Amino acid sequence: MSKKIVVPFGPQHPVLPEPIHLDLVLEDETVIDVVPSIGYIHRGLETLVAKREFTEYVYVAERTCGICSFIHGMTYCQGVEQIMDLEIPARAHYLRTIWSEYSRLHSHLLWLGLFADAMGFENLFMNSWRLREFVLDVLEETTGGRVIQGSCKVGGVRRDISDEKLAAMAGDLKSFETELSDLSEVFLHDDSLKSRLVGVGTLSRTDAYDLGAAGPVARGSGVAIDLRKTGYAAYRELRFEPATESAGDCYARCAVRIRELFSSIDLIRQAVETMPEGEIEVKVKGMPDGEYFSRSEQPRGELVHYLKGNGTKHLVRSRIRTPTLTNVPSLVKMLQGCELADVPVIVLSIDPCIGCMER
Amino acid sequence: MKIEEQPTTVIAVAHLIGRVEQFRKGGFRLVQMNATQVGDEFEINYSFEKDYRFENLRLIIPAETEVPSISGMYWGAFVYENEMHDLFGIAVKGMNIDFNGNFIRTKVRYPFRNPTFQGEGPCQRK
Numbered sequence: 467m468s469k470k471i472v473v474p475f476g477p478q479h480p481v482l483p484e485p486i487h488l489d490l491v492l493e494d495e496t497v498i499d500v501v502p503s504i505g506y507i508h509r510g511l512e513t514l515v516a517k518r519e520f521t522e523y524v525y526v527a528e529r530t531c532g533i534c535s536f537i538h539g540m541t542y543c544q545g546v547e548q549i550m551d552l553e554i555p556a557r558a559h560y561l562r563t564i565w566s567e568y569s570r571l572h573s574h575l576l577w578l579g580l581f582a583d584a585m586g587f588e589n590l591f592m593n594s595w596r597l598r599e600f601v602l603d604v605l606e607e608t609t610g611g612r613v614i615q616g617s618c619k620v621g622g623v624r625r626d627i628s629d630e631k632l633a634a635m636a637g638d639l640k641s642f643e644t645e646l647s648d649l650s651e652v653f654l655h656d657d658s659l660k661s662r663l664v665g666v667g668t669l670s671r672t673d674a675y676d677l678g679a680a681g682p683v684a685r686g687s688g689v690a691i692d693l694r695k696t697g698y699a700a701y702r703e704l705r706f707e708p709a710t711e712s713a714g715d716c717y718a719r720c721a722v723r724i725r726e727l728f729s730s731i732d733l734i735r736q737a738v739e740t741m742p743e744g745e746i747e748v749k750v751k752g753m754p755d756g757e758y759f760s761r762s763e764q765p766r767g768e769l770v771h772y773l774k775g776n777g778t779k780h781l782v783r784s785r786i787r788t789p790t791l792t793n794v795p796s797l798v799k800m801l802q803g804c805e806l807a808d809v810p811v812i813v814l815s816i817d818p819c820i821g822c823m824e825r
Numbered sequence: 826m827k828i829e830e831q832p833t834t835v836i837a838v839a840h841l842i843g844r845v846e847q848f849r850k851g852g853f854r855l856v857q858m859n860a861t862q863v864g865d866e867f868e869i870n871y872s873f874e875k876d877y878r879f880e881n882l883r884l885i886i887p888a889e890t891e892v893p894s895i896s897g898m899y900w901g902a903f904v905y906e907n908e909m910h911d912l913f914g915i916a917v918k919g920m921n922i923d924f925n926g927n928f929i930r931t932k933v934r935y936p937f938r939n940p941t942f943q944g945e946g947p948c949q950r951k
Contacts, residue, residue, distance in 0.1 A: 501922070503924065503927060503928060503930075504928065504929055505911075505927075505928065505929040505930035505931065506930075508929050508930075508931055510931075510936055510937075512937070513936070513937060544828075548827065548828065553826065675854055676854070676899070676900065676901075677900060677901040678854055678855045678856065678899065678901045695877060696828055696829055696877055697828060698828045758831070759831055759872060759879065759881070761828075761829075761879070768856070770856065770857050770872070772857075772859055772861075772870065774861060782861065782863070783861040783862075785859040785861070787856075787857040787859065791904055791905075791908075792856075792857070792901065792904070794901075794904050795900060795901030795903070795904060796901070824929070
């Protein structure tokens with residue numbers, strides 16, 4: 467038997483945009499065990515509920531993540547609205563859905579670029595991020611912010627999108643979709659990419675479910691869980707099915723995200739076509755008294771904001787459970803038995819967002 | 826309109842393992858665990874889901890109570906249990922991977938137990 471050695475991976479590593487540390491236990495070139503550790507960017511954002519009024523905390527919630535900031539803000543607002551039994555206007559639900567899906571497009575394209583770059587495909591990286599600019603432009607035009615949108619509030623949304631702009635957005639999606647198809651062809655059918663992804667970092671369906679995997683990690687292993695099916699925001703009114711693959715490897719997780727890009731385009735089109743007229747917010751009266759586990763589907767998977775109020779202007783607890791945290795046990799499982807050279811690709815395949823995870 | 830029902834059952838520490846085992850055998854997945862400090866006590870929520878049916882178990886315990894780990898049934902629970910220990914100082918017995926307080930390294934020990942907000946600036950003094 468070979469001698470075991472421990473190789474530290476991260477927190478600084480060329481493929482890691484954010485810091486996580488893994489102690490890789492190796493026998494020759496094979497990883498036989500992994501011990502993860504975090505805590506490099508813990509900010510304690512959750513404790514700020516004691517310092518910010520519940521209507522202001524949405525700004526903190528949005529800053530949990532610099533990629534899916536809108537969905538964090540929306541999930542927080544949704545939780546407070548559920549505690550307070552606030553019925554927000556239908557148009558606000560639709561606008562939240564549209565911005566959520568643009569956030570998903572932006573996040574998945576960002577990930578595709580990073581993923582390509584990690585494997586040395588720099589042109590693919592640049593093309594992914596070039597397409598992402600189209601999405602960021604729409605977010606900026608409609609909310610004023612590329613990264614932090616600030617358009618969600620307790621009781622609805624702050625900004626409306628005119629019907630003319632909505633029609634233009636739907637029209638622009640045609641050329642975007644064509645370019646996305648070309649990009650997808652490369653990711654899904656290029657031989658050299660497939661050789662890096664197929665059969666690498668496999669997670670079985672049983673393991674994915676038992677370990678609590680979320681998002682594309684779970685769906686890439688055939689677990690068809692997608693919180694949008696619970697019908698929050700306007701998803702109750704829109705048609706879609708979760709994208710799933712069965713192989714459970716890096717290629718399957720990539721394929722799920724690519725299929726979700728097209729699914730997001732479809733959802734935006736449906737939302738634009740069926741957008742109701744009317745107000746975009748309701749007046750908030752009273753203080754939150756009660757608790758709620760507000761759940762939504764982030765680009766990386768299931769997000770949970772647990773909120774508890776006691777009838778004062780400050781909540782007593784905000785707990786943010788992000789999909790990356792729940793995907794860490796799955797990552798450990800995927801890495802066991804892989805080759806050292808595949809570790810960066812496998813780590814990236816869960817689309818880790820450490821800033822989000824550590825809060 | 827409620828998006829979903831979220832029933833919560835308050836149980837004693839002694840019944841935790843048995844109740845979690847029931848969820849496990851029923852095919853539920855572990856969604857999350859979290860702690861909340863309420864006065865001198867802690868509320869610990871265990872959330873499970875199956876076919877979009879979301880259910881919770883809740884422990885209400887004095888601050889120094891040791892709780893048993895559920896990582897023997899849900900292997901991935903170690904991330905939540907280590908987090909509860911590192912942020913709140915809740916002792917969890919029998920974790921499958923015990924980081925001994927080094928999972929989330931913080932400058933202040935158990936920062937979520939009676940947070941003090943050290944170092945606040947003028948803009949926070951409203």
